[in-house]
Amino acid sequence: SQExxxxxQSLIVQEGKNLTINCTSSKTLYGLYWYKQKYGEGLIFLMMxxxxxxxxxxxxxxxxxDEKKQQSSLHITASQPSHAxxxxxxxxxxxxxxxxxxxxxxxxxx
Amino acid sequence: xxxxxxxxxxxxxxxxxxxxxxxVQDMDHENMFWYRQDPGLGLRLIYFSYDVKxxxxxxxxxxYSVSREKKERFSLILESASTxxxxxxxxxxxxxxYGYTFxxxxxxxxx
Numbered sequence: 001s002q003e004x005x006x007x008x009q010s011l012i013v014q015e016g017k018n019l020t021i022n023c024t025s026s027k028t029l030y031g032l033y034w035y036k037q038k039y040g041e042g043l044i045f046l047m048m049x050x051x052x053x054x055x056x057x058x059x060x061x062x063x064x065x066d067e068k069k070q071q072s073s074l075h076i077t078a079s080q081p082s083h084a085x086x087x088x089x090x091x092x093x094x095x096x097x098x099x100x101x102x103x104x105x106x107x108x109x110x
Numbered sequence: 111x112x113x114x115x116x117x118x119x120x121x122x123x124x125x126x127x128x129x130x131x132x133x134v135q136d137m138d139h140e141n142m143f144w145y146r147q148d149p150g151l152g153l154r155l156i157y158f159s160y161d162v163k164x165x166x167x168x169x170x171x172x173x174y175s176v177s178r179e180k181k182e183r184f185s186l187i188l189e190s191a192s193t194x195x196x197x198x199x200x201x202x203x204x205x206x207x208y209g210y211t212f213x214x215x216x217x218x219x220x221x
């Protein structure tokens with residue numbers, strides 16, 4: 001079973017709409033990473049969160065880590081076709097290994 | 111910017127062949143990693159290395175080995191390729207507490 005559960009597995013949204021992707025762990029998260037992947041390509045680093053309650057934004061993407069450090073959300077405002085791809089959350093395990101959720105496939109309809 | 115380069119984007123090999131996947135990073139990072147990615151399973155760690163000639167098994171090391179003779183290069187070896195090793199392989203490197211930088215991936219098909 002996945003140590004990190006991502007939801008939803010896939011998402012289709014109309015261009016301009018907002019959306020949220022969640023990443024949940026049964027254990028405390030020490031270092032939560034969000035990546036984006038275009039189909040067939042490598043991962044692009046988006047953000048890293050470490051502190052409970054931390055929130056970071058880059059352009060129209062905002063990521064939050066809850067106070068208990070067991071859940072993170074990624075929110076996209078006014079989605080665009082360029083946001084389409086696979087979003088993956090990752091968390092540090094054993095200090096140095098990054099383990100990932102199964103990913104969320106996002107499609108944006110024009 | 112850190113660059114992680116994987117030698118092949120696409121590779122087709124026959125069952126039983128010995129396969130080498132190469133990864134090179136240009137930023138003197140100590141830590142390097144090999145993952146495979148499969149639909150519905152996300153990325154799973156195969157092996158990682160925290161220094162030259164040092165290696166540790168990840169979550170799914172069976173059927174794989176690795177080599178790190180130089181700091182910048184981390185090779186993944188499939189001793190005898192099988193069809194269930196058809197996958198996307200991703201290499202990453204990391205320095206200290208910062209994020210991982212990934213290569214573009216190698217899509218391997220074993221026929």
